[in-house]
């Protein structure tokens with residue numbers, strides 16, 4: 001099939017607007033998968049399927065006969081969620097156009113807007129598709145009006161479908177062929193290949209999803225990565241049809257998979273956005289621009305409840321990290337909780353998907369701390385440090401004069417909602433230290449609001465609160481808005497004047513009193529009375545902001561027993577010894593480890 005009869009496209013949509021359902025229909029229509037067979041082939045991972053969201057981009061090639069000629073269509077699936085913006089951008093870069101899919105009952109939503117601008121800025125041709133027209137609440141004319149007023153997409157170009165029933169789905173592929181341009185590229189030029197995605201296979205190692213811009217690639221070729229400089233020998237090339245289907249070669253314009261032999265050792269060597277070429281052609285090829293390392297913006301610490309579980313847990317964390325090169329992993333040890341890990345994620349959803357996966361496997365035997373974000377310290381010397389672990393944040397002890405400025409990460413949030421919820425949403429944004437950027441009506445009743453919001457507020461279940469405030473009618477998207485100066489301070493929990501290392505957090509000064517009171521109250525609930533008085537304090541910088549006291553109590557298990565009751569007496573002493581093992585010394589007192597675990601668990 002010649003290049004002119006290739007089309008690479010993706011589906012741009014808000015979460016739940018039916019992207020996976022439509023993909024399935026298109027694959028069925030082209031005979032790539034059986035009708036009613038393996039549903040939602042593109043959403044491979046279980047957790048994704050459960051949550052109904054696409055996390056990793058997957059792609060699939062289809063053969064389609066149009067006016068007597070065969071076309072090779074590559075449907076590149078894109079993650080629907082904002083945390084994966086780098087992946088979305090790479091997926092778009094491998095396409096000539098996109099279906100802009102909108103739910104007829106909901107209309108344009110925050111991620112439709114954000115993804116539209118991203119696709120538009122990449123020069124993609126957009127074909128509007130209005131889905132779910134079978135729903136009683138569907139309002140196709142309104143959706144069309146929104147598409148026109150927001151994106152200047154003409155209603156007469158749109159296809160109205162039901163991905164569920166299959167109605168009108170057959171009208172889509174002709175539009176793809178007519179409107180979306182064929183990829184350009186020269187298969188005679190030196191190889192220039194963009195890495196779009198990767199995943200791990202137990203037998204083949206790391207598999208790369210690639211878009212060939214120029215040249216051809218086949219098994220046995222020697223290739224080199226521009227990002228890492230590492231060289232590889234190609235073991236196999238092929239297309240996803242719907243799963244890995246080997247081909248003799250892949251050439252300019254195509255989207256397919258490759259893997260190496262010997263295989264790529266670590267998934268983190270597969271950098272989305274990296275360019276590869278043939279060994280020897282490095283000087284002849286311009287790498288694809290704008291390659292960026294993924295940045296971890298949300299961190300959690302994970303500990304086994306029982307340190308005996310450490311090895312087991314480590315295995316499964318490693319297994320998950322293997323499949324997701326954007327998760328960062330560091331060992332961490334805490335006096336109160338033992339040995340564990342600090343994990344970094346691209347964003348909140350990314351983090352919660354991972355957490356779900358771990359909890360499914362390990363259930364109650366795992367402690368995961370609430371998410372935190374990185375902070376930046378600019379020292380008087382001009383040096384900048386980004387601090388991921390709140391325990392390492394300066395607490396004023398080293399002399400406040402050494403710190404010139406503190407900064408925290410912000411995001412620009414795009415929120416869409418019906419007008420009636422505007423007041424509540426603005427209130428929510430203000431409470432979360434938001435700074436309003438703009439407010440626009442995109443139809444007479446729908447509002448788009450833009451706010452700068454500290455990422456620290458966003459990770460504190462902002463989305464949940466937003467849904468709550470709007471009965472689920474608001475939608476949210478956000479993107480990185482850089483660092484901003486902020487009045488932040490390190491908070492610590494003290495037990496009898498000694499700081500507890502595992503319990504520290506960086507918070508905005510406006511919140512220290514509230515957080516302080518919450519902390520001491522919650523911690524008190526979990527601490528048993530002791531032989532000595534226990535003072536629990538919350539400290540912000542060097543200042544104590546809250547305090548609780550636990551009165552002493554002499555725990556004499558033998559007091560109530562008769563002296564002759566020897567065996568019972570022994571048993572009780574045994575039991576007490578057992579209990580003591582689980583105690584942790586903090587200052588001059590001991591506290592059950594469980595108290596920390598309960599306090600720290602979300």
Ligand code: GTP
Pocket residue numbers: 013014015016017018019020021022052053054080131132133134135161162163164165
């Ligand atoms: P992400 O993977 O999170 O981006 O979601 P998605 O856009 O892939 O949505 P998905 O295809 O999973 O569909 C979301 C829900 O809408 C599912 O419950 C589908 O069954 C339903 N749905 C999809 N298309 C239609 C349709 O045409 N009509 C109706 N009534 N429901 C549909």
